[in-house]
Amino acid sequence: MRIIPSVLLLLTATSSCAAFSGVGFTPSRRTSTSLNMANPEKSVFLTPETAKACIDLAGSPVYAYSLEKLEGFADSCLAFPNEYGLTVRYAMKACPNASLLKYFHSRGIHIDASSGFECRRAMAAGIPAENISLSTQELPEDFAELVKMGVKVNACSASQLERFGKAFEGTGQKVGIRVNPGVGSGGFSASTTAFSKTNVGGPSSSFGIWHELVTDGTIPSIVEKYGLTVERIHTHIGSGSDPEIWQQVASKSLSFCKIWDTVEALNLGGGYKVGRNEGEPTTDLQQIGQPVKDAFKEFAKDTGRELQLEIEPGTYLMAMSGALVSKVQDKVFTTGESGHTFLKLDSGMTDVLRPSLYGAIHPITILPGSGLASDVGSETEDVVVVGHCCESGDLMTPKPGEPEDLAERTLRKAEIGDIVVMDGSGAYCSGMSTKNYNSFPEAPEVLVDKDGKPHLIRKRQELEQIYQNEVDISGVF
Numbered sequence: 001m002r003i004i005p006s007v008l009l010l011l012t013a014t015s016s017c018a019a020f021s022g023v024g025f026t027p028s029r030r031t032s033t034s035l036n037m038a039n040p041e042k043s044v045f046l047t048p049e050t051a052k053a054c055i056d057l058a059g060s061p062v063y064a065y066s067l068e069k070l071e072g073f074a075d076s077c078l079a080f081p082n083e084y085g086l087t088v089r090y091a092m093k094a095c096p097n098a099s100l101l102k103y104f105h106s107r108g109i110h111i112d113a114s115s116g117f118e119c120r121r122a123m124a125a126g127i128p129a130e131n132i133s134l135s136t137q138e139l140p141e142d143f144a145e146l147v148k149m150g151v152k153v154n155a156c157s158a159s160q161l162e163r164f165g166k167a168f169e170g171t172g173q174k175v176g177i178r179v180n181p182g183v184g185s186g187g188f189s190a191s192t193t194a195f196s197k198t199n200v201g202g203p204s205s206s207f208g209i210w211h212e213l214v215t216d217g218t219i220p221s222i223v224e225k226y227g228l229t230v231e232r233i234h235t236h237i238g239s240g241s242d243p244e245i246w247q248q249v250a251s252k253s254l255s256f257c258k259i260w261d262t263v264e265a266l267n268l269g270g271g272y273k274v275g276r277n278e279g280e281p282t283t284d285l286q287q288i289g290q291p292v293k294d295a296f297k298e299f300a301k302d303t304g305r306e307l308q309l310e311i312e313p314g315t316y317l318m319a320m321s322g323a324l325v326s327k328v329q330d331k332v333f334t335t336g337e338s339g340h341t342f343l344k345l346d347s348g349m350t351d352v353l354r355p356s357l358y359g360a361i362h363p364i365t366i367l368p369g370s371g372l373a374s375d376v377g378s379e380t381e382d383v384v385v386v387g388h389c390c391e392s393g394d395l396m397t398p399k400p401g402e403p404e405d406l407a408e409r410t411l412r413k414a415e416i417g418d419i420v421v422m423d424g425s426g427a428y429c430s431g432m433s434t435k436n437y438n439s440f441p442e443a444p445e446v447l448v449d450k451d452g453k454p455h456l457i458r459k460r461q462e463l464e465q466i467y468q469n470e471v472d473i474s475g476v477f
Contacts, residue, residue, distance in 0.1 A: 041376050043323055043365040043421040045069055045448065051419050052371025054325050054454045058444035060419075061326035061347035063430050064454065065100065065447050069321035074107045077313050081289035083296050084306040089133055091270055091314030092118055094427040095322065097445055098125035099457040104317070105131070112270075112312040116140025119151050133267070133310075135178050135234060137207070139163060147173065154178040154234045154267070156208055161219065165226025176232035176267070177219060179256050180208035181249050208235070214256055223260070230260040236269025236312065250292045254299050257307060267310035268292070274319045276424035277363055283316070315427040322426020324352050324443075327369070328418045329388065340384045340406075343414055348387015348394040350440045352422060352429045356393045359403040362424045364396070369417035379413040385420070389438050396422065436466050 042048065045066040054064045077088045089112040090104045101111065101122055110131040113119045117140075119132050129150035139153075139160045140146070144167040147153055154176035155161035164175055183202050213219050223230055235253045250268050257263045272283040292309070300306045326347035333341045354360035364385060368375035384406050387394035399405040414420070435442040441461035446454040 040365055041373065042367075044320060044363070044423045046323060046325065046367075046421050047452070048367040048371050048373045048376060048419070050448060050452045050454070051325050051367055051421055053452070054446050054448070055327070055371075055419065057454050058446050058456055059460055061324055061345070061351050061443045063322060063351070063425065063443060063445040064325050065095075065318075065322045065426055065445065065457075067103075067447055068450050069426075070100070070103060070317070073313075073317045073321060074104065074109060076285055077311065077317060078107065078109070080285050080309070080311055081293040082309045083293050084300070085308040087265070087308060087310045089267075089310060089312045090317060091312045092122060093431055094314030094318045095429070095431050096121060097430070097457055099447055100318075101125040101127055112314075113151075116142060116146060119146050123149075133176070135176075135236075144168070152176060152232070154232065158209060158213060158219065158222065161209075161222050161228075165222060165228055168228065169226045172227055172229050174229045174231040175223075176234050177214065177230055177256070178208040178234040178236075179214055179253065180205060180210050181235050181252050182211050183245060183249060211256070214259065220259060229262050231262060232265045232267055232310070233257050233263055234267040234269070234310075236271060247288055247291050251295050254295055254307075257299070257305075258303065261303075261305070263305075263307065265308040265310050266296075267312065270312040270314055270316065272313060272316040274315050274424075274427075276319060277361055285316075318427035319424050320426065322424075322429070324422040324425040324429060326351070326420050326422070328366075328414050328416055328420060331414065331416055340408065341381060343383050343385045343411075343420070344388065345385065345396065345420055346388055347443065348389050348396065349391065349434050350387070350389060350437055351433050351435075351443050352396070352425050353433055354428060355396050355398045356403055359398040359401040359405075361398075361400050362396070362422045364409060364411060365421045365423070366412040366414045367419040367421060369415070369419055371419070377412060380410050381413045382408040382410050383414070384408055385411075388440065389434075391437070435461075439463070439466055441466065 043051070045068065046054070046064060054062050080086055080088070087110055089110045091112045092101060093114045096118065102125055105127055110133065111122045111127050113122060113132055113134045115136050115138065116134070119134055122132055123129055129146070133152045133154065134146065135154040135156055137156065143153060143164070153164065155164055156178045161175070180202070209219060233253055233256045235249055253266055253268065257266055272285065273281060275282040296307055296309065324347060326345045328343050329346040330344035331342065332344065333339065349356045352362065355362065385396040387396060393403070395406055397407050397409045399407040430445060441463060444456065444460040445458040447457050448454050
């Protein structure tokens with residue numbers, strides 16, 4: 001087994017546009033934490049019978065998404081308080097399956113893309129180009145073609161704006177400006193200025209154009225030089241952001257809209273906090289939205305301009321709408337003061353990376369391998385849950401917020417072959433996994449309808465698909 005202190009050697013290409021640090025775990029009873037979680041007879045939306053049906057259809061492990069949950073969260077977003085019009089954009093990086101994109105499109109929800117490839121992927125799923133907004137760390141080579149097709153681009157740096165301007169000089173082409181407002185907020189950090197893996201605003205973040213470049217005339221001069229039309233201001237401060245800070249940034253962002261009288265919309269991003277576990281708060285969109293609505297009304301009173309509001313939920317729509325369904329494939333123990341009982345899953349960081357990356361805590365429910373509610377037992381035990389990778393950082397039960405330390409979880413006593421449901425896995429799991437490490441195939445995905453019937457929306461990857469692009473160089477050595 002290869003034991004390294006950092007899982008990041010394999011993650012360079014799998015981050016959702018954020019930097020992060022090393023991962024491993026310390027097998028010490030002194031530093032682990034016992035989490036006394038509830039021991040429910042079903043998960044958030046899966047009973048033993050429906051969980052077994054998902055496995056029977058697609059195999060294990062499998063991502064399962066609930067149509068009923070998707071509908072409820074979409075309803076909440078579409079009801080976000082607004083005065084002059086609302087566009088909800090799904091942050092597709094959260095989970096980019098075409099069936100999910102099509103569902104959100106059917107609800108009138110547009111798309112927030114984070115790369116040129118995501119734009120193309122969304123269009124391949126039938127999303128109209130004009131319904132796609134692109135905010136990206138890497139402006140694609142074909143951005144001009146995407147713009148001509150109808151994709152809306154937010155310039156995320158001064159150099160991106162220069163490139164955009166040179167491509168459309170003198171045409172009056174519309175463009176958005178993404179601003180780093182000077183503060184950020186992420187669910188794994190209380191600081192508004194220090195670096196955090198989930199914080200994408202403030203001086204420690206590379207995302208967006210630093211606000212001083214907007215207010216000191218630098219960005220307006222580039223806009224004027226190329227004859228561009230700024231139609232949108234965009235800000236986003238982090239994932240799992242503090243609602244109070246989010247509201248403050250919303251008010252500050254309106255000041256940027258005053259710089260150009262051509263601005264028609266203010267996009268406030270997403271990052272709404274979602275409580276995955278008991279006792280964790282979920283952002284009340286009505287509560288945070290009302291003061292923003294009032295601020296838009298005040299802006300209209302002062303300027304005579306009625307701005308449209310745009311929001312970009314990803315986690316809010318998907319996190320609790322999805323679960324990873326897998327099995328216990330082994331069970332081992334160590335003894336002594338630092339001993340633990342370990343449940344080894346047939347899934348892991350190849351499917352849900354968040355625990356290894358952030359120290360994120362996901363609800364875990366043990367269900368009988370038979371898939372029968374009548375077989376649900378009541379006996380519990382303290383266990384550490386780990387993944388199937390030959391990697392020390394493949395840990396499903398870290399100490400909260402500390403990916404380099406493990407924690408025990410009090411769960412229903414499990415046997416080899418039992419079903420394990422990891423809820424809260426709808427967002428940034430399938431789309432942000434370390435699939436193919438140890439040559440494990442990409443897991444399938446199913447959508448569970450309102451009658452509890454699963455429908456296959458992505459097949460399990462075949463082994464040959466993992467290495468099909470490799471090229472034989474026989475004769476070189």
